[in-house]
Amino acid sequence: MLQAPQDTCFSPRQTLRCPGGRVLDLRRPQVMGILNLTPDSFFAGNRIGAEDELLRRAEQMLGQGAAILDLGGYSSRPGAEDISVDEEKRRLLPAIAAVRRAFPEAFISADTFRASVAEEAVAAGADILNDISGGQLDAELLPTVGRLQVPYILMHMRGTPQTMTQLTHYDDDLVLELVRYFRDKLTELRRHGVTDVVLDPGFGFAKTPKQGHELLRRLQELQVLGLPVLAGLSRKSMVYKPLGLSADAALAGTIAMNTLALVNGARILRVHDVAEAVQTVQLVSNTFPPFSP
Template sequence: MLQTSQDTCFPAAQTLRCPGGRVLDLSWPRVMGILNLTPDSFFAGSRIQAPDDLLRRAEVMLHAGAAVLDLGGYSSRPGAEHISEDEEKRRLLPAVEAVRQAFPEAFLSVDTFRASVAAEAVAAGADIINDISGGSLDPDMLPTAGRLGVPYILMHLRGTPQNMTQHTHYEGDIVLELVRYFRDKLVELRQHGVTDVVLDPGFGFAKTPAQSHELLRRLPELAVLGLPILAGLSRKSMVYKPLGLTPDAALTGTVAVNAQAVLNGARVLRVHDVAEAIQTIQLVSPTFPPTSP
């Protein structure tokens, strides 16, 4: 029998408690804007070329309604180049400091699977750890998240970004596997004192487009865990490959799958295109705060 959120002592969270006493309200769906600091992101249009470009994009996203800005210096696209911790820090830490200084009230997450990078990024001003590996690629990550006392985004992944396409075979039901994976990881996180957690099914990570679409359709089944769900669908292969397109042409498809994610219970949309995601939430979410007539 699977344990539920009550068994793992995680409440049905509606907020994330961040450093400085700030609280991110997740009682309605929110948007996380992607700020890629990598030269080889799968979507070329998201690659940031210079510091002034970073701050301009951050400002545009916040003005459009992004609740969180997600900064990453290690590309996790399939087959991405593996880089050193020093190189990841070189790309990431100055960017976190610059965005924090320019936008002191913004919520910032840091996309990394390395504990030392996460710790230095939080020291530089990040509020949330977004770990694609769920602690599997660095044994110090979960203890570090507990020590830092920041919210943690727990994603499902098999293998590494370099070999994850070789790990798409699931013996049993894929959703049941994810529920079991999250259940066990939540026990570990609780043991390390991590109390604010968001679940990410890892669309496209060790999953074929067909498997990702099945997960999207069955997203409500993850509600048994009682925690907010992040959907990272933006311009991914599950969108553009079935349509015979490229990431550059996948905005319309992204809007469609984001709408499905919100209707199926997602509380965070991680996107390249913030304004379109905000409009999607406004139109389809029954919990979105009403706008003025």
């Protein structure tokens, strides 16, 4: 049995304190809708171009029950093109500003691993920073999060989106390695004054489909860290490859995986298909009341 680290100093919390005094309640699991602003998202059905299409999709997701909208301008699919900081800002910042104007009460997450993008994203209206790299791809990112005092989603990944598929060998137990990684990163975040943190085990990031299935089965073991967990399983290869399908045909499999994630303690589901995820949360919550770890 994994033991809780003694040196992270993060108390168990089921809320995220966002800018403007707003609080996101995670006592009941919430759904995060994905709004990809990239032309090469691995799921073609989620690629968004013009502003009117963005706002239409955002309104639809919020109407279906999404608590958070996650906007990203840098594709993190395996082997994705490495775009410049300026290009990422061009895609992301106007989109965040537009969504904030149209939906002032929405919780907006900026999906970026770059400090300068993160800072401008929060200025444009983002409430939460979602970093696939855990601060490993930009040394200024974690100090920036501390200065901005916004909730931070800490993900586990090795390498970069361009190299991560070659970095799937783990010498030690996979979940134990993740706990150690999060422990060390949480200690670093504490030094920068960051206290509102969500853990993302990084399904599909430097992990094979088989490793992803093991991680999902053991997801509850991450609760030793006392922080909410995000599960990003939507239409990923660990869902569709074992079935011999494509991402476009992976909705049913995604629902099944999300159900398992919730039963094993996930507090946020990051998804392309909001209505189905909200229904999944409702049914799981009704089946396992009260819904708490």
